[in-house]
Amino acid sequence: MKILCAKTQLMAGVNTVSKAVSYKTTMDILQCILIEAYDGKIRLTANDTELGIETVIDGQILEQGQIALEAKIFSEIIKKSPDSEIFIETETNGKTNIECEQIHCSIMGKAGDDFTHLPEISRENMVAISQFDLKETINQTIFSISDNENNKLMTGELLKVTGDTFSLTSLDGHRISVRRVTLSESYPDIEVIVPGKSLMEVSKILSGEAEEQVSLCITDKHIMFSFDRTRVVTRLLKGKFYNIEQMLSTDYETKITVNRMDFLRCLDRSSLFTRESDKKPIILRMESDRMEIMISSQIGSMQEQLAITKEGKDLVIGFNPRFLSDALRSIDEEEVSVYLINSIAPCTFRDEDRKYLYLILPINVNNADY
Amino acid sequence: MKILCAKTQLMAGVNTVSKAVSYKTTMDILQCILIEAYDGKIRLTANDTELGIETVIDGQILEQGQIALEAKIFSEIIKKSPDSEIFIETETNGKTNIECEQIHCSIMGKAGDDFTHLPEISRENMVAISQFDLKETINQTIFSISDNENNKLMTGELLKVTGDTFSLTSLDGHRISVRRVTLSESYPDIEVIVPGKSLMEVSKILSGEAEEQVSLCITDKHIMFSFDRTRVVTRLLKGKFYNIEQMLSTDYETKITVNRMDFLRCLDRSSLFTRESDKKPIILRMESDRMEIMISSQIGSMQEQLAITKEGKDLVIGFNPRFLSDALRSIDEEEVSVYLINSIAPCTFRDEDRKYLYLILPINVNNADY
Numbered sequence: 001m002k003i004l005c006a007k008t009q010l011m012a013g014v015n016t017v018s019k020a021v022s023y024k025t026t027m028d029i030l031q032c033i034l035i036e037a038y039d040g041k042i043r044l045t046a047n048d049t050e051l052g053i054e055t056v057i058d059g060q061i062l063e064q065g066q067i068a069l070e071a072k073i074f075s076e077i078i079k080k081s082p083d084s085e086i087f088i089e090t091e092t093n094g095k096t097n098i099e100c101e102q103i104h105c106s107i108m109g110k111a112g113d114d115f116t117h118l119p120e121i122s123r124e125n126m127v128a129i130s131q132f133d134l135k136e137t138i139n140q141t142i143f144s145i146s147d148n149e150n151n152k153l154m155t156g157e158l159l160k161v162t163g164d165t166f167s168l169t170s171l172d173g174h175r176i177s178v179r180r181v182t183l184s185e186s187y188p189d190i191e192v193i194v195p196g197k198s199l200m201e202v203s204k205i206l207s208g209e210a211e212e213q214v215s216l217c218i219t220d221k222h223i224m225f226s227f228d229r230t231r232v233v234t235r236l237l238k239g240k241f242y243n244i245e246q247m248l249s250t251d252y253e254t255k256i257t258v259n260r261m262d263f264l265r266c267l268d269r270s271s272l273f274t275r276e277s278d279k280k281p282i283i284l285r286m287e288s289d290r291m292e293i294m295i296s297s298q299i300g301s302m303q304e305q306l307a308i309t310k311e312g313k314d315l316v317i318g319f320n321p322r323f324l325s326d327a328l329r330s331i332d333e334e335e336v337s338v339y340l341i342n343s344i345a346p347c348t349f350r351d352e353d354r355k356y357l358y359l360i361l362p363i364n365v366n367n368a369d370y
Numbered sequence: 371m372k373i374l375c376a377k378t379q380l381m382a383g384v385n386t387v388s389k390a391v392s393y394k395t396t397m398d399i400l401q402c403i404l405i406e407a408y409d410g411k412i413r414l415t416a417n418d419t420e421l422g423i424e425t426v427i428d429g430q431i432l433e434q435g436q437i438a439l440e441a442k443i444f445s446e447i448i449k450k451s452p453d454s455e456i457f458i459e460t461e462t463n464g465k466t467n468i469e470c471e472q473i474h475c476s477i478m479g480k481a482g483d484d485f486t487h488l489p490e491i492s493r494e495n496m497v498a499i500s501q502f503d504l505k506e507t508i509n510q511t512i513f514s515i516s517d518n519e520n521n522k523l524m525t526g527e528l529l530k531v532t533g534d535t536f537s538l539t540s541l542d543g544h545r546i547s548v549r550r551v552t553l554s555e556s557y558p559d560i561e562v563i564v565p566g567k568s569l570m571e572v573s574k575i576l577s578g579e580a581e582e583q584v585s586l587c588i589t590d591k592h593i594m595f596s597f598d599r600t601r602v603v604t605r606l607l608k609g610k611f612y613n614i615e616q617m618l619s620t621d622y623e624t625k626i627t628v629n630r631m632d633f634l635r636c637l638d639r640s641s642l643f644t645r646e647s648d649k650k651p652i653i654l655r656m657e658s659d660r661m662e663i664m665i666s667s668q669i670g671s672m673q674e675q676l677a678i679t680k681e682g683k684d685l686v687i688g689f690n691p692r693f694l695s696d697a698l699r700s701i702d703e704e705e706v707s708v709y710l711i712n713s714i715a716p717c718t719f720r721d722e723d724r725k726y727l728y729l730i731l732p733i734n735v736n737n738a739d740y
Contacts, residue, residue: 269450
């Protein structure tokens with residue numbers, strides 16, 4: 001193989017596919033990026049067997065061929081090369097020369113015959129969504145997946161298309177996050193569970209432009225995200241997702257509206273008084289037009305007041321402050337509404353249009369705590 | 371104690387003295403910042419017994435007194451407070467209330483009677499140097515102190531005043547770094563060894579302004595740096611520093627001049643092929659008007675050419691690439707001159723004015739290596 005590419009092209013390609021390189025494996029080939037130069041196309045691929053990414057870059061093929069290069073050293077060499085043309089040439093024994101201006105580097109590559117290519121995915125049932133919407137919905141729900149592998153389904157997100165509504169749902173046993181966006185057309189219903197880790201990586205390589213589209217193609221076993229000149233394929237999680245509808249009620253006894261950033265800054269301060277290990281709740285006391293926020297631990301105590309608009313009963317309730325912050329950070333509005341029932345029922349952050357919904361279970365607090 | 375301070379004043383003061391807080395100790399009091407409010411002065415102090423820093427901040431004393439507060443939580447509370455007035459009040463049991471706008475925090479403080487104050491240092495033998503010069507000379511030599519506590523003297527730097535010349539020297543057994551600046555007046559000779567760690571912290575809190583002065587006061591056991599409203603006192607290391615003069619020769623057989631940034635970028639790239647553990651040398655082959663730079667390891671190999679101006683013999687020599695980079699990074703000039711004798715004698719980076727000198731021992735390379 002002999003190819004000539006601009007550094008910027010190679011760097012962009014390597015950055016994109018690197019997200020699917022497995023660095024923790026003992027299988028050498030999974031730590032590699034495969035470069036294929038055939039039929040006028042230079043394609044880079046990485047595949048950790050759960051997630052696979054391939055992308056096509058611009059460049060000149062001087063001699064067809066392929067090589068699998070260790071991703072870490074290869075990407076570092078490209079990164080540290082001057083912003084110029086890079087020439088890559090393989091010798092028969094796998095030795096690969098990477099040349100740029102006065103610099104000659106050599107590393108050992110592999111033939112790549114044992115490299116696992118991305119499965120072919122039919123483009124029949126395609127759903128189109130803007131890069132912006134997909135990136136946002138992922139980022140605004142991904143924090144509440146579970147990292148506990150014993151609850152495999154909770155490590156994924158429910159991706160659902162109903163008519164022209166696209167939604168992502170995640171839950172970890174303490175909270176539920178739902179984000180919905182409207183697509184530009186209607187599609188047949190879809191419900192699949194996508195591994196959270198794969199969604200995270202997809203979100204990182206999406207440009208986030210509102211005008212750029214992503215096509216989702218779904219089969220029994222896989223989902224493919226294709227955009228620009230990149231294809232991302234990930235396995236789906238098997239199983240039936242939790243029925244969250246029965247947990248979501250629109251009843252409430254207390255509704256408060258509060259300035260989002262003020263609330264967030266207050267929670268951020270309260271984090272000084274919590275250690276992840278001792279799980280001290282933050283206590284919210286809602287009374288007429290103010291909410292008192294209190295936390296007390298071995299480290300010290302904090303107490304602060306925020307102005308609120310309240311409908312319904314006064315209420316005292318305790319939460320894990322991080323769960324509240326995560327939800328507040330994922331909402332774009334200046335003011336947020338919180339719906340509550342009593343001190344042991346979950347609270348819900350939601351908007352009138354049902355674009356977002358964050359449900360959080362409270363922590364039981366004794367009278368002694370406040 | 372009851373005081374009222376602007377957040378910015380408190381924050382600046384806490385950031386300054388925090389550098390002398392010991393976080394690794396089991397002695398609670400060393401993890402504290404002492405606040406003293408007496409005679410119209412609010413003073414913050416931290417002291418890890420080797421290095422002590424105190425600074426005076428603006429504020430209003432409503433009731434005289436003192437308190438020692440755990441540095442970490444106190445500084446976080448101040449940092450996360452709104453940009454407003456902060457009121458600090460102590461109760462008789464040590465409970466300390468920190469209030470800012472609608473926020474009330476409480477943490478437990480200590481009376482601070484067992485706090486170790488900074489020693490009184492006579493201002494008799496005072497040397498004045500600009501903050502800029504002191505900060506620069508520290509940063510340009512500190513990298514070549516040794517972190518090996520068995521060679522205690524090598525963990526410090528030689529601070530020397532001879533007439534109107536101020537110099538700092540560090541060495542770690544493989545290299546020597548010397549920086550010299552001219553003071554605005556002459557002083558009696560001084561030679562002391564200052565712990566490297568203390569110099570690092572001093573450099574961090576110096577503003578680096580050329581117009582601002584630092585006064586150095588030296589006793590048998592201590593050196594004090596005073597500037598702005600801050601005093602930093604550190605113990606000196608006892609002993610006789612290495613006689614480096616005998617190691618520095620101005621003889622050379624080969625002198626090359628090379629573009630500093632080109633050389634640095636090349637060394638940076640070569641670092642991809644070295645692991646700290648295997649200590650592979652970089653090989654420089656100087657021939658007529660070019661220098662070939664080569665490295666070869668299990669990871670791969672690199673070879674690059676740089677244009678040089680050469681006087682004297684051709685030469686092939688090997689170095690730890692990091693040592694070359696450290697020296698090059700500390701030089702401000704566009705072009706640097708390197709003086710060499712043969713492949714087993716140290717090389718020297720130096721300028722005509724003797725403002726800087728970096729001596730580096732080569733690594734013995736076999737013919738097989740290049």
